[in-house]
Amino acid sequence: MAADEDLTRGNIYLIGFSGTGKTNSGRQAAARLGWEFFEMDDEIEEAAGKSIPEIFSEDGEDRFREIETDVLRTAAGCARLVVSTGGGVPTREENRKLMAESGYVIRLSASAETISARLTASAGRRGRALRPLLGSEAPVERVRSLLAERESAYATADGEINTEGLRHSDVAQLIVDTWNHLSGESAG
Numbered sequence: 001m002a003a004d005e006d007l008t009r010g011n012i013y014l015i016g017f018s019g020t021g022k023t024n025s026g027r028q029a030a031a032r033l034g035w036e037f038f039e040m041d042d043e044i045e046e047a048a049g050k051s052i053p054e055i056f057s058e059d060g061e062d063r064f065r066e067i068e069t070d071v072l073r074t075a076a077g078c079a080r081l082v083v084s085t086g087g088g089v090p091t092r093e094e095n096r097k098l099m100a101e102s103g104y105v106i107r108l109s110a111s112a113e114t115i116s117a118r119l120t121a122s123a124g125r126r127g128r129a130l131r132p133l134l135g136s137e138a139p140v141e142r143v144r145s146l147l148a149e150r151e152s153a154y155a156t157a158d159g160e161i162n163t164e165g166l167r168h169s170d171v172a173q174l175i176v177d178t179w180n181h182l183s184g185e186s187a188g
Contacts, residue, residue: 010079011103012179015090015154017147019118020108021163021171022084028172030082033179038083043071069095076102082175087146090153100156104182106175107157110164112144119143158182 012029014022023039030037041052044067048055055064068086075083076098083103089095090105099105110118116139159178163171179185 011075011081011083011099012175013075013083013085013099013103013105014108014175015085015087015099015105015157016108017087017110017115017143017150019115019122020110021166021168022108024168025108025163025171025175026082026084028168029175029179032172032176033080033082035080035082036078038075038078038081040068040071040075040083040085040089043074044068044086047071065092069098072098087150090156091150096153096156104159104179105157106178106182107154107160108171109154109160109162112140112147114164115147116140116143 012026012035014026016022023041026039027037044055044064045051047070048059048067050058052064055067065088068089069092072083072085072089072095075081079102081103085095085099090099096105159182161171161174161178166174
């Protein structure tokens, strides 16, 4: 990752609830653009020296959110990154400002039912528990409640892609297309 002060709004930030495809689709979009992919969850775990569930249980959500903002600040100091953010990143005003000043924010969305089904299906493959705020089964009502709580933050995105029924490769191309439209670039 190289810092590049000459580029403003040089990143793509993918926001949205867990299970909307930010990581897999984002990784593919970065490859199409020839950019680096930045997975915030991995960077948070590396910075803390422990897993996200361990941070929540040992240090609490407030400490997790502080680490999350520090990691986001690192990404914001770079350019040509596709950043997969955690579902709660845009709920902090400071985070929304960091993203808006250093990139374009694209929301990936899906229904609560689809998100619940995707998270439950992927829990075993991911080799770790679901998000700490959801528990181990991602119940639809809890997903629906968190989506409602976060709606105003998610609505600040520059663009939105509904990922219902789409393959990651399709979403990746839509990310590139949305970025091209927002930035006035012609790439990918």
